[in-house]
Amino acid sequence: MKHWKLAAAAIFLISVLLPMGAQESHAASKYVxxxxxxxxxxxxxxxTLKKDGVTYGSFYSLGNxxxxxxxxxxxxxxxxxxxxxxxxxxxxSSIAEVDGRKVDMGREPVRYMSHLYVPIRFLAAALDGEVTNRDAKTGKVTVTGLNxxxxxxxxxxKMGYSYTIRAAKGDLEITNAYTNQKTTIPLGMKDINANTHNLTQNFNWTPKGLLIVTIEYTNRETKEYDLYTLIFKNQGLIRKSIAHGLMERHETLKPxxxxxxxxxHNIRMIEDESGNVLNVFAR
Structure with missing residues (x-):
């Protein structure tokens, strides 16, 4: 009786984990x-899985x-x-939807060994790439141009606040971790492209307690970058500067x-603690 109860529990668990319509594959399959x-x-x-002559890609793994x-x-x-x-x-169903368009994948999704697979040719195209090579001997498949x-x-x-930038808007969003109150600072960045550029945020404290946030948006090919510098005092923004098309490295906090x-157009020298402008030089 104990064994029957364990078997029933296992069947129930599998039925919960597998969505209706998702069939666990028992057909001859192999990895390539x-x-x-x-x-x-x-x-x-x-x-990746190759089954019945079709190469599949892990839906969740490639999505991640x-x-x-x-x-x-x-x-x-x-x-x-x-x-x-x-x-x-x-x-x-073999019919998928990509950016609002109906697309025939050619085969239904396959659940195999706890993974969800779809035809790799479909998944590559959905991610703006393509299958460019298949090795007839080994079965290896090469996909290029994935976005x-x-x-x-x-x-x-930092100090109870989180700093995020959304690619679509390009503004800096600062969120209070305790109250969830958000402050948005316009940066003028639009359509950030993670395929061609790096976006990094750096944080430095001055000797007298000002917070300097520098954001660099760098073209990976040319190494040219845009520099966004923000100075905060007691969590309030007191200075902002934006420089485009830099090639040389820039030292924000001087010795x-x-x-x-x-x-x-200009270089401004700012006093620590007060944030006052000490000097302005033309570039």
Missing amino acids: VLELQWEDGRTSRIK MARLHSGMEQDNTVVLKSDQKRIAIRMG NYTDIFYGGG DGTIQLIDD
Whole structure:
């Protein structure tokens, strides 16, 4: 009786974990190498499923690499999405939806060994890439041109505040961790492209307690970057500067404690603690 109870519990658990319409594959399957080349410079190699002559890609794994968020919707629909991309598949159906368009995947999704797979040719195209090579001997498949859809860049938390930049708007969003109150600072950045650029946020404290936030948006190919510098006093913004198309490195906090702000036309020397402008020089 005890064994029967354990078996019944196991069957119930499997029925909960597998969505209706998702069939666990028991057909002859094997793993082959999948090489992924991303537009942001990454290259990754993973094992992927080949079944009945069709190569599949892990829906969740590739979605995560593409910086998409996964979730379930009604009618057994699984989605990958960001502000820039939405891919939806329905268990038991070969028809998917990519950015509002119906697309025939050719095969239904397959659940195998706790992974959810869809045809790699479909998934590559949905991520703006393509299958460029198949090795007839080894079965290895190479996919190129895959996109990175990062929609939020996290700068981390400082003194009870978190700093984020949303790709679609390009503004700095500061959130109080205790009250959840948000402050938005316009930066003038638009359509941040994680495939071609790096976006980094750095935080420095001056000797007299001012917080300097520097944001660099760098073209990976040319190394040219835009520099956004913000100075805060008691969590209030007191100075801001924006310089475009820089090539040389810029030292914001000088050894003597003064702060150097650079924009497209001038360099301002700022006094620590007060934030007052000491000198202005033309670039």
